[in-house]
Amino acid sequence: MEVILVDKNDRQIGTEEKLKAHVEGKLHRAFSVFIFNSKNEFLLQKRAANKYHSGGLWTNPCCSHPEPGKDIKEEAKKRLKIEMGITCELEEKFSFIYKVKFSNGLYENEYDHVFFGKSNETPKLNEDEASDYRWVGSEELGKDIKKNPKKYTYWLIKCINEVIETANSSY
Numbered sequence: 001m002e003v004i005l006v007d008k009n010d011r012q013i014g015t016e017e018k019l020k021a022h023v024e025g026k027l028h029r030a031f032s033v034f035i036f037n038s039k040n041e042f043l044l045q046k047r048a049a050n051k052y053h054s055g056g057l058w059t060n061p062c063c064s065h066p067e068p069g070k071d072i073k074e075e076a077k078k079r080l081k082i083e084m085g086i087t088c089e090l091e092e093k094f095s096f097i098y099k100v101k102f103s104n105g106l107y108e109n110e111y112d113h114v115f116f117g118k119s120n121e122t123p124k125l126n127e128d129e130a131s132d133y134r135w136v137g138s139e140e141l142g143k144d145i146k147k148n149p150k151k152y153t154y155w156l157i158k159c160i161n162e163v164i165e166t167a168n169s170s171y
Contacts, residue, residue, distance in 0.1 A: 085124025
């Protein structure tokens with residue numbers, strides 16, 4: 001799989017094989033999906049232990065990379081179905097850039113497009129992607145992230161305040 005290399009303004013500057021981009025720490029386009037139920041709780045997934053980084057950590061229900069030449073929103077909907085078995089409409093809310101180096105030497109250096117969706121569906125986990133799920137309120141999640149940050153992915157911690165603020169103000 002190839003990822004889309006971008007500049008800091010999200011303009012495409014090329015493509016790169018996914019693993020090579022993560023080894024070299026090249027900035028590339030990604031997306032993160034947040035799902036809320038009718039109680040305004042967040043859906044979280046626990047990443048499968050065998051993931052190439054951040055295995056066993058809690059995070060938002062879906063993160064991935066759009067394929068070159070494909071619509072990012074449609075790619076996000078497709079991955080949400082693959083990872084969590086959920087189908088719903090998505091709306092892009094904001095984007096952010098983050099870079100982190102993991103203990104295995106890989107980097108995430110992503111221009112991350114954040115999508116929100118609403119669903120009361122019971123997730124049907126793809127075991128290659130997720131080992132568990134839970135619904136949690138924003139206050140409870142915020143407190144637990146502060147108390148137990150090592151249980152959560154870097155990118156979730158990085159964007160959660162903006163996610164909560166955006167959800168409270170417009171969703």
